[in-house]
Amino acid sequence: MVFHYVDAIDFRHLAMKAVEKGQDPISAVENSWLIKNHPFAREAWEWNKGQVAKLEAKLLEDYGVDRKTGLPKREPTAKERYRMDWKDFVAMSDGVDRGQGKIAIKEEFMGPDYKGRESSKTFPEHFSLPREQVGFASKFTPAWNTYYAIYFTITALHGLHVIGGALVLAFYLFFGRKMYDTNPEWLANRVEIGGLFWHFVDLVWIFVFPIFYLM
Numbered sequence: 001m002v003f004h005y006v007d008a009i010d011f012r013h014l015a016m017k018a019v020e021k022g023q024d025p026i027s028a029v030e031n032s033w034l035i036k037n038h039p040f041a042r043e044a045w046e047w048n049k050g051q052v053a054k055l056e057a058k059l060l061e062d063y064g065v066d067r068k069t070g071l072p073k074r075e076p077t078a079k080e081r082y083r084m085d086w087k088d089f090v091a092m093s094d095g096v097d098r099g100q101g102k103i104a105i106k107e108e109f110m111g112p113d114y115k116g117r118e119s120s121k122t123f124p125e126h127f128s129l130p131r132e133q134v135g136f137a138s139k140f141t142p143a144w145n146t147y148y149a150i151y152f153t154i155t156a157l158h159g160l161h162v163i164g165g166a167l168v169l170a171f172y173l174f175f176g177r178k179m180y181d182t183n184p185e186w187l188a189n190r191v192e193i194g195g196l197f198w199h200f201v202d203l204v205w206i207f208v209f210p211i212f213y214l215m
Contacts, residue, residue, distance in 0.1 A: 009041060044088070048084050
């Protein structure tokens with residue numbers, strides 16, 4: 001199995017394991033199979049190190065040094081040090097700093113436009129990874145956008161509640177004849193409770209929709 005069109009390279013787990021073993025995380029990354037065997041990955045890593053150095057200088061200038069320890073008050077996070085996503089590849093291809101690459105609005109929601117960027121070689125076709133060299137893969141998660149993650153999760157949850165309420169009402173509609181003959185008041189109470197639940201779900205949706213989708 002081979003991963004094509006890699007949209008991110010993340011060395012955080014490798015760096016963490018190196019620190020646990022008392023090794024230099026930077027050396028561990030640079031001695032990894034990926035950096036040694038892929039010119040594009042090596043180029044991206046060198047670009048990333050330059051971006052981290054710029055960020056370190058900016059944080060030092062903005063926040064200064066702790067007087068007690070002599071260490072910078074703020075340092076780049078592990079994600080900023082060891083992860084490069086597709087937006088970083090775009091910035092590198094455009095020859096600009098991290099966060100300044102030209103990203104289409106559609107890409108912010110749908111992910112990178114591989115076909116549209118093919119000519120600029122932002123995502124070179126030769127950049128593929130053997131499965132055994134991949135520690136973790138996020139292919140089957142809502143990786144592009146928090147909005148879509150919330151959208152699909154909440155919509156599905158709401159749909160399950162609606163279907164559940166409809167099934168309860170349908171049960172009393174099609175199988176409630178015996179209940180109606182023996183104890184109609186009890187049946188009416190069950191139907192009323194089912195209806196209240198179903199309408200409560202709709203009422204909640206009136207508030208959930210603007211909160212999650214419009215704000």
